[in-house]
Amino acid sequence: MTIIKLAWKNLTNRPLSMLLTLVLFALGVGLTALLLLLNKQLTDKFEKNLAGVDIVVGAKGSPLQLILANMYHIDAPTGNISLKSAKPFLNPRHPLIKKSVPLSLGDSYKSHRIVGTLHDFLGLYNTEIAEGTLWQAPLEVTIGATVAERTGLKIGTKFNSNHGLDEGAGEHEEAAFKVVGILKPTGTVVDQLILTATQSIWTVHEHAQAELEGEEHHAEHASTTPSPKESMTVSQNDVDDRTALLQADSTHQITSLLLQFKMRNVQTLNFQRNLNENTDMQAATPALEINRLYEMMGVGEQALRALALLIIIVSGLSIFIALFNSLKERQYELALMRVMGAGRGRLFLLIVCEGILLSLIGFCIGIILSHGSMQILAKYMSDAYRYSFSGLMWLKEEWLLLLGAVTIGFLAAIIPAISVYRQDISRTLSK
Amino acid sequence: MLETKQLAFSYDSVRKLQFPDINCARGDQWLILGQSGSGKTTLLHLLGGLLSPQSGSIKINDKDISILRGAALDHFRGQNIGIIFQTAHFVRALTVEENLLLAQQLAGNKPDKILIHNFLEKLNLKDKAHKRTDELSVGEAQRVNVVRALINKPSVILADEPTSALDDHNAEEVIQLLESQAKAVNATLLIVTHDGRLKNYFQKQLVIG
Structure with missing residues (x-):
């Protein structure tokens, strides 16, 4: 019988007194591991989705909201900007801008956002097509991998979008989108999006507008609808979609622009300040806003971490008490083991083993709990955050957590083990 | 093979226990009698290496155990000395068989289930092998x-x-068992007691205190 087996039998012989200890320990470890998992995946998500974008230009409002709405597709947009004011930035000859991608939001399908944009959008996220093609004409869409998986949309399927970004809002009934392609999974927000031409959004919305406003405003409506000719140029001649957008009627609106600078310098800083001060638009820096968000969330996370640490310490204390109490009952049998030839060192090891074994079991339960609940949470969170979460991952921080757990088990056992080491067996046996 | 010389021990400075010299041959069976407080248990603990004598020597198999310390003493005890206490205590988490296996292992011997079962069978305890000791x-x-x-x-x-x-019934059974089994393994048996019932079983008797 090895020491470990004997330690195991000693623990399982007192299941009830060990239960509280285990529950506490598992709770502390589980909470810590869950926080690590959440933090890691949220940070990953935010960082992966930064996509090298230097600034986001959109309607005035909260800069954080602008970022969340247009980079992460979580929040509602701050409003729209006119295509007229956006056109200069869309021009490929702009001296400061390396890449500019317009976004038009407003519609969704089964809570997946439909984003009107240019093909260049895919380059930001290094996305490739898995099957089918990219959208070529208005109302053609290319969908992210998760969208395809969740909604069952296939190439050739037609669907009506919902007006607004939440499910349950009114449906646009006449203008049906058609799936022409599916993207490879990227692990970024793109997986959750339905991509289409900017013109599609205009078509859908102006159609709806027309219905609302009725016949009397028909003349006005006609003037803001892109002429069929313009739409056709995109589809049939396969003209560069950026050129088409630059040629489109300036009274149209888009939601935002994602910009990459050629380099960051004083000029780009001035560019940003100028835009904020002298136009009715704003420019926000994703990295900066996300750091602000971390700082806001950080307080709550730190409080939870402190709580988890406290629980772990209390559970360490309870391992100590459980072991110490059990030794009172077992001092006679421990003395007997000495009589039978076990050295002090062996008994010391036995008690340390019991402490470490307890903490290891607690650790395992905690890890199973945290990863299990992360897996359950993942389902709800990917809807809320437009990003796939998973409980089936192992972080290197969890090795540290394991090391910490074993250390606590060892520390909790060390005093009981020393008292066993020092036991006067003659006195114990003649009681 | 068991020999003590001028063995003395004291728990405090007031009372000093002085024990008569003992000299037993291999296979001898001795009864050590004495009243409560006469130092019987102390003597047994000294002979078993649970206590170290203040002065004097104890030789078992020509080895002076009064100078052995720590793990070496624990190991020697496990190998050479079997001790039976007034009330039986066991490792509670283990079954009868596992307790006996542990005893073999702690003494540094190979676990031998056949030997254990032979013993248990001889003592009509075979069906208790997998019982918990508190049953x-x-x-x-x-x-x-x-x-x-x-x-x-x-x-x-x-x-x-x-x-x-x-x-009486159990006492007779246990004492006969001790006597016969000690003989079977040719071990020297020393029984410390104040139980008068045992006087008839052993000729060699030593009174202390």
Whole structure:
């Protein structure tokens, strides 16, 4: 019988007194591991989705909201900007801008956002097509991998979008989108999006507008609808979609622009300040806003971490008490083991083993709990955050957590083990 | 093979226990009698290496155990000395068989289930092998206790009041068992007791105190 087996039998012989200890320990470890998992995946998500974008230009409002709405597709947009004011930035000859991608939001399908944009959008996220093609004409869409998986949309399927970004809002009934392609999974927000031409959004919305406003405003409506000719140029001649957008009627609106600078310098800083001060638009820096968000969330996370640490310490204390109490009952049998030839060192090891074994079991339960609940949470969170979460991952921080757990088990056992080491067996046996 | 010379021990400065010299040959069976407080248990603990004498020497198999310390002493005890206490105590988490296996292992011997089962069978305890030790009756427990002391075939068996907690019937059974089994493994048997019932069983008697 090895020491470990004997330690195991000693623990399982007192299941009830060990239960509280285990529950506490598992709770502390589980909470810590869950926080690590959440933090890691949220940070990953935010960082992966930064996509090298230097600034986001959109309607005035909260800069954080602008970022969340247009980079992460979580929040509602701050409003729209006119295509007229956006056109200069869309021009490929702009001296400061390396890449500019317009976004038009407003519609969704089964809570997946439909984003009107240019093909260049895919380059930001290094996305490739898995099957089918990219959208070529208005109302053609290319969908992210998760969208395809969740909604069952296939190439050739037609669907009506919902007006607004939440499910349950009114449906646009006449203008049906058609799936022409599916993207490879990227692990970024793109997986959750339905991509289409900017013109599609205009078509859908102006159609709806027309219905609302009725016949009397028909003349006005006609003037803001892109002429069929313009739409056709995109589809049939396969003209560069950026050129088409630059040629489109300036009274149209888009939601935002994602910009990459050629380099960051004083000029780009001035560019940003100028835009904020002298136009009715704003420019926000994703990295900066996300750091602000971390700082806001950080307080709550730190409080939870402190709580988890406290629980772990209390559970360490309870391992100590459980072991110490059990030794009172077992001092006679421990003395007997000495009589039978076990050295002090062996008994010391036995008690340390019991402490470490307890903490290891607690650790395992905690890890199973945290990863299990992360897996359950993942389902709800990917809807809320437009990003796939998973409980089936192992972080290197969890090795540290394991090391910490074993250390606590060892520390909790060390005093009981020393008292066993020092036991006067003659006195114990003649009681 | 068991020899003590001018053995003395004191728990405090007031009372000093002085023990008569003992000299036993291999296979001898001795009864050590004395009243409560006469130092019987102290003597047994000294002989078993649970206490270190203040002065004097104890030789078992020509080895002076009064100078052994720590793990070496624990190991020597496990190999050469079987001790039976007044009440039987076991490792509670283990079954009868596992307790006996542990005794073999702690003494540094190979676990030998066949030997254990032979012993248990001889003592009519075969069906108790997989019972937890707290399910045994007092008599059964003391018999298992005897088995445990004998399992490693020690050269010396020390028994501290092995019968005082037992009724006449169980006391007779245990004492006969001790006598016969000690003989079977050719071990020196020393029984420390104030139990008058045992006087008839042993010729060699030593009174202390």
